[in-house]
Amino acid sequence: MMNLPLNLSTVAMDLDSLIEILNRKLVVSQIRCLNATEILLLQGIWQYKTYIEIAQQEDYSTNYISNVVAPGLCRRLSDLIGKRVTKRNCRAILENYIATEIEPHLSWQKEEIDPSIPHTPRLISPIFPQEEPAKEHKSPPYPNGSLPIDSPYYIRLDEIEPQVCEQITQPGALVRIKAPQEMGKTSLxxxxxHYAKEQKYHTVHLNLQQTDRGTLNDFNLFLRWICANISRQLKIESKIADYWDDDIGSSVSCLLYMQDYILDRIKAPLVLAFDEVNRIFEHPQVAQDFLPLLRSWFEEAKKVRIWQNLRTIVVHSTEVYVPLKLNQSPFNVGLPVHLSSFSLEQIQELARRYELNWTDGTEAKQLRALVGGHPALVQVALYNLHQDELTLTQLLKTAATTTGIYAHHLQRHWANLQAEPKLARAFQEIVSTEKPVELEPNSSHKLYSMGLIKLDENKATLSCELYRQYFQKS
Structure with missing residues (x-):
């Protein structure tokens, strides 16, 4: 029987022992243990492999390893250790963590050693003393979709938000928010x-992307879907059957349900948000009935007091190309809000929040020249630079390649264009010249909605240089 001395270099370099230690510490700290994919990633980091090499080892996609697995692993290790962990510094930080935090508190059990068998010291039972939890360290999440209310990476729109928030306090208000995809409409x-809830208003958020094609093809079903979801989100019993009358039609039935049941029952103002309204533009027969109905609700507030409690927000990513009479369209009344790209100052401020030392604005200008200030593309770039995965020079050089940080974004656009040859030809015409191009309305609406072009009246230009670099090669 003998005591095994702790060989620190062995523990530091023995990845199996390290993983055992980390999992025990994660359990103590009430943080999820490492899963098989994260262990695979850690093994690759220990062997100084690239994300591409790690992904190929087990036939994962590089995007999944670098943008899903790696951020989650680094975030939990950062929370455990209290220091920001990245792929670049991961091994050094973990070895130092073992040396300074774990080694002084390890105890070893005695075990029988057969001298005839080669033996590597093995950690039998580390005992962790009660200790203060590590200082919380939050790594940024990978930018994907809308930003939560408490996100420090949301750039406040100082000229827009106060105006919109003030508008929804006005009786019968209508707000129209328009911008291409991934420009921050839903985050706004x-x-x-959230502001409406702070005013003790009721809120309902209806995302038309959640409707199925059958519902969008039937005006009656679509209005019933709206009424049912409003009732559900307000947590009141649905009484659609009591108000629906085929003799007076779906529009009037819906109006009476809103007026005599919803608005009359809740008393307080209701902020009703219709998100992704452009989805309905693809179903013109329904759109030609629904959009005038929205306009009629706005007009009702001028005549019927109870309708003043309804404040409507319409969010869409393209111009409406459904033919409507001027007095029937909800798109020429209310407060129009247009979201634009990030300015240099906003990119610089966001870089500061990502802890990047961009002092003179040079880097912000380089990034904006590439992505045109596109909010989602800026966020992805700053996230990757924060992770120390690449330098700005490397990012600019590889951005438009199939292995760059925008590969998934660019391939998605490429696939969508390939599915519509006419649209692809129109876009290629814009890519091939730096002069504004006049397109037929349907193509320009779709390309603008996708965020690929900017529109000045009827003339289209590329929204950013990244798309020119990528699609000139495609």
């Missing part, structure tokens, strides 16, 4: 709804 909407 979440903050408006």
């Amino acid at each position: 909407l979440l903050r408006i709804l």
